[in-house]
Amino acid sequence: MDLDGSASPDGGHKALLAATKDLTGLALDGEDVKVFIKEETTSPVSHTSKPSQVSSLKFKSKATLRTAGSHGNNQTGASRHHISKSGKHGSKAAAAAKAATLRGPHPSPHPIVPRRVEDWDPWKGLLHELYITQNRILRDIIQLMENNYNLKATPKMYKNQFARWGFFKYAVKRRPRHNSDDSATDGKYDGNSSSTSISPLSRHNSYSTSSPILFGGDSSRAAQLGLTAIRRFLHGYIDLDISNLQVEEVAGYIDPCYRYFKVSMDLFDLKEHTTGGEVLRLAFLQIERKLDSPTMKSFSDLCFVVPHLLLESGRLDILKAYFRYLARLTSVKFGNHPVSEIAASFVEMFEEGSENEERLMGYIQLLSQANADVIEDIPGVLGRTREWARNQSLACQQSEDRSRSGSPNSSTASSKGSPPDMSVVLSVRERDKKRHHMLRVEAQSVYWAQKLVMSGDPESNALAEQWLNKEFGHDFKPRVKALLERLRMMRDSGIFPEMYAKMMECLFIGWLFDYCEHVEEWEEAFEWGRKGLALSANEQYVIWSIHLEGVMREHGSVLEADALKRKRQEMDWMEQVRAQVDKLTL
DSSP states (O other), X not given: XXXXXXXXXXXXXXXXXXXXXXXXXXXXXXXXXXXXXXXXXXXXXXXXXXXXXXXXXXXXXXXXXXXXXXXXXXXXXXXXXXXXXXXXHHHHHHHHHHHHHHHOSOOOSSOBOOOSGGXXXXXXXXXXXXXXXXXXXXXXXXXXXXXXXXXXXXHHHHHHHHHHHTOOGGGSXXXXXXXXXXXXXXXXXXXXXXXXXXXXXXXXXXXXXXXXOOBOXXXXXXXXXXHHHHHHHHHHTSOOOHHHHTSOOOOSSOOHHHHHHHHHHHHHHTTOHHHHXXXXXXXXXXXXXXXXXXXXXXXXXXXXIHHHHHHHTTOHHHHHHHHHHHHXXXXXXXXXXXXXXXXXXHHXXXXXXXXXHHHHHHHHHHHHHHHHHHHHTSTTOXXXXXXXXXXXXXXXXXXXXXXXXXXXXXXXXXXXXXXXXXXXXXXXXXXXXXXXXXXXHHHHHHHHHHHHHSTXXXXXXXXXXXXXXXXXXXXXXXXXXXXXXXXXXXXXXXXXXXXXXXXXXXXXXXXXXXXXXXXXXXXXXXXXHHHHHXXXXXXXXXXXXXXXXXXXXXXSOHHHHHHHHHHHHTOTHHHHHHHHXXXXXX
């Protein structure tokens, strides 16, 4: 199928969708994804209760008996009296049952250590009341359960069991927290409850959100499904042993799966649909490999980073196909799995008609922030891992802010203390519309590699913060050049390994290219771009080259841009892609 010749200009995403379907073999229709997923309630509280059943029965009795004759009227009165009495008894029985559940079993004279899942069952209702309804902190709950019931369990045991039950605090908004001073010894439980609506998290001031998007109504079920799945994955599928958590998980570069999606989006933008479709197929085939050995990083890539890229690229149809494929693949391979639950929560939003891009971006931000919060609470996890999770959430929030303000560089004008040149601002806006900002998240992954090999260097950390926030100081360029020179000296003297030195050199050159592009020093930007291209290979080369081609075509030599394009298209990398597709397909 020759997509370059057949795609019409007005076909838009429909033509792209057809290309994706043909090249990946995905079923991109609106089939109900729920048939592939085991039904499992995410709420520990039953949606029906005995009083409501009695009320329903009472209404039906009235409606049925009202049509009877005079003889039936006597029956009606008797029936009403009987049912009303039964309803009262039923309400009392339900209240008594609830009170018994909240009291828990009788205290044991011997310490109880719940080592099996079923050992926790007698306390499920009580723990839900304490942890979810009353919003008590875990430390107080542990002390209370030990004092009153002789139940001895570690915080990790409690967290794992709460994850199995789906007890997730982010599902409840604005619950009052009880005074912790007397909560551990107070044996009386208050039954106050709150509405269950999802709100953006604001636990860490460094990356809190002011997003007005709330997931109320039907969408709250989808949002709670996603939020609960995050906790279930991190507490049920990750080895939380301290020796495992101290192993560095964040790699120097984001996994190739993400870069394949990035390259395919860039190629579609250039209307190189056939090549883009082949790379996209390889990206989809890589998903299964990531699922086979789940880590915090692969979970984040699949559930937040790749969806963020597709949404920022404006490929809503491919985003839908991605989540349907992810939900079906995960549920077929693993059954009821947190990744399939998150994917299904997005599919449910699509089926409800929630296709507003701002709303979807807000949901991705909400999930990534919840992910950072849960990782923050895991005892023994590396500080770098916590910081990586927070910065991924921050990147999603920054992107969301740019999509709303429409002025990604407004801070630059204010920092200079003078009104911006509107012609420059407009050109920057137009350029940013063409740019995929998720490159910044990929670069963050490189930034963590920098922190790994150059930890404790205040100069590189300060410059990295400027670059990540696009808030460049007046001396940014000379300081980065000095850093680059120091790196080369360390490499030449043997202090710094060659492999890391090349990666860091590519990073610093990228900073200089971004800075020169930001201030529109085009000739110097092109020079740094050529140097960065020389250090890249395979899909990284393609990403660099496509961006450099576009900038050169707009602000430099069209002939050089054409030469870069020919060189990119003649690379043998695409043959490697086709070979990988054939291998993974077989």
